[in-house]
Amino acid sequence: MTELSTMKDGVANQAEASDRVLQILAEAGRLFASKGFEGTSMRDIALACGISKSLLYHHFSNKDEIYARVAVGSTLELYLFVRDRIPDGPPSQKIRAFMVATAEYFRRYRWAWIASTTAFWNDPDRSRHKERLTRRDRFENFLRGLIQEAIDAGEIRKVDVPMTGRLILSSLNWMHRWYNPNKSATPEQIAEIFFDMIFNGLRSGELVALPSAEPSRTGRRKSR
């Protein structure tokens, strides 16, 4: 079937699955993303696929398994997807590549991404939730490693590494809430803009004499 590639959109790493399974995963991801896990019924999924509800249970044992294939099956690959797109070079450029690659992943698997990061952020299944957090941690720790590299190389200031990672990931993770695929910029372009802002800062070149309302933040530009 020629539509396999389009149906595959939004569902990562499901190469061995049949077209029907891919269709179910794609539709389910889209529904989970827009109406949430509890807000999406098995009847909704069946209707969206144009099949009977029983058929869902032929291909999946229950609703949770569909969730698992959508959410866990997609976050599984994020770390590998991004890691393979980090080039050799200066650490700061690795961070930039990290952001762009994550944005590309978001663009490619948008519904699964939203379903995974929004609809299921509080997973009823404890062990599966933990597993997802572990993967998420591995992803985040990878970024922290890049940040530490950049600090060691003297490319960026001696900032708080976990907090810096959170800032970078926040800019990417919140994108799904305002990104409009019909508007101008691609997620990758947006990631580049954010990298520029975070890396170079908003402040203009001239040092503007700011009234130091917070004495603890003087001498910021001197360090390192």
Next chain:
Amino acid sequence: MTELSTMKDGVANQAEASDRVLQILAEAGRLFASKGFEGTSMRDIALACGISKSLLYHHFSNKDEIYARVAVGSTLELYLFVRDRIPDGPPSQKIRAFMVATAEYFRRYRWAWIASTTAFWNDPDRSRHKERLTRRDRFENFLRGLIQEAIDAGEIRKVDVPMTGRLILSSLNWMHRWYNPNKSATPEQIAEIFFDMIFNGLRSGELVALPSAEPSRTGRRKSR
């Protein structure tokens, strides 16, 4: 009742409401935040309050009204809350105050915040959803005004104003996903750190000669 102040925690601008109503709103917000709107039943709310389900319908006409009081009733005040905490002074310091005030709001009305920004991001009620977006827009436009001020004053570079606003709001809006109230930093302190990172940038003072992988980003520090 002396516990009125504690029960009021997490529910903004409900001065005229009775203790019981405040309790219901607080518990509902907490449940909505952790289990989502569809995932929280009226029985759950009643059980959490230690009352019968019927009593919920005595105080509220239906589940949606509870949602409205939690989500709409809290986002209503965010703009005013923040606006009143912006001091006179340099525009960049206004942006800093904006971030700190938003973080304070998050800390004070955490459950209602999470319920409003996460559990209900796709509101089934169209008109109410639009109303919330309008309020959200007013809040965001207020920030954009501050950014434009800072650009006009020459304090920050000639960046893309909407995109800059999104970056700042992303750092704050994503906080609820990783913030741990038992850990060290307060939301306000986190907001200050993020402001420092975004305003001053991560880059170290020394100009590191980066291989220009992106020719469009040369001369960045020259502008303005």
Next chain:
DNA sequence: GCCGGGCTTGACCGATCGGTCGGTGAAAAC
């Protein structure tokens, strides 16, 4: 022709959903 097996279905189940109803008991109003 027919037969076996995977894809597919509609009828159905107990549980739970949001919501309703009639009523209780105590305090306020008269």
Next chain:
DNA sequence: GTTTTCACCGACCGATCGGTCAAGCCCGGC
């Protein structure tokens, strides 16, 4: 002392939930 008011409850409703099941359909191998 009677009536009105109001916070509150247990029982119940139709609808929908996730999930089951026996039976049909379709198609290649014999």
